[in-house]
Amino acid sequence: MTSKYTKTIFTLSFMAMASAVFTAPSYASLVEPNYTHEKPYATTPWYESYSHDNYLADQNFITGMRPHHAGALTMSQDYLxxxxxxxxxxxxxxxxxxxxxxxxxxxxxxxxHQINNVDFNTSKDARKAQVATQGLAQRERFIRDAMPSLWGSETDVSEEDVRFAKAMIVHHEGALIMCEQYLDDPRSGNGYLELMCLDILRDQAQEIALMRDIISDYPGNPDDVKIKPSMVHGMDGMMHGDMASDIDSDMASEKPHGDHMSHKDHHKHH
Structure with missing residues (x-):
């Protein structure tokens, strides 16, 4: 049976490809839509039927994704x-x-913060619990930055641009892997994190396509631009096997990661 995630990801992927050709994509987040002055600032609790197994899956995901995101910040700051x-x-x-x-x-x-407040001392069975808070974009007055357009080309692309793009592609691939693993984990059941993963899968796949396009505009040979594992921040636990070999490979010609079409059918409670 085709899962709801398979259908959703296929739709998002099609939208991304169609829109990226003509303009800078600017999609509303599935989990935290952009701030608008027309909506109230109040947040709302996100509840799930939540077990200790769900908690372990969420903690595993957050433990990997949070330092991974922090690594993207330092990489971008160093580049800028x-x-x-x-x-x-x-x-x-x-x-x-x-x-x-x-x-x-x-x-x-x-x-x-919310899942750590769920008390599993007396029982590890599922119970209704707050596992997230929705409306953070409203509370923080946050509006997402849109990705630059894929339309057109640049004549001014430096070796430093290519080096950063290659390193960030590897970094983004790590995020895609973590989100795929979370969505495929039979223990996962936090609808808020599931929607966040769908946002990440869509957005970072688009950004990988953009970075490959920038690399293609480099006047030199991208193969000559090498990156080291130390340039890819926040992935200490993932730099092994295939991920490590990607560091030394030709990232400019590497095919996009995965097909993102095999996620289980989750049931959300919100």
């Missing part, structure tokens, strides 16, 4: 501080990564 950067689109994307992922870290912190 470099006097060797040149690509306007790459610089805009780096600023968007900082802006958007800072907010996603806040989302993860709020989920962790």
């Amino acid at each position: 501080a470099s006097d060797k950067k040149a690509s306007k689109r790459m610089q805009r994307l780096a600023k968007s990564i900082i802006h958007n992922q800072k907010f996603e870290i806040l989302m993860l912190d709020e989920v962790e």
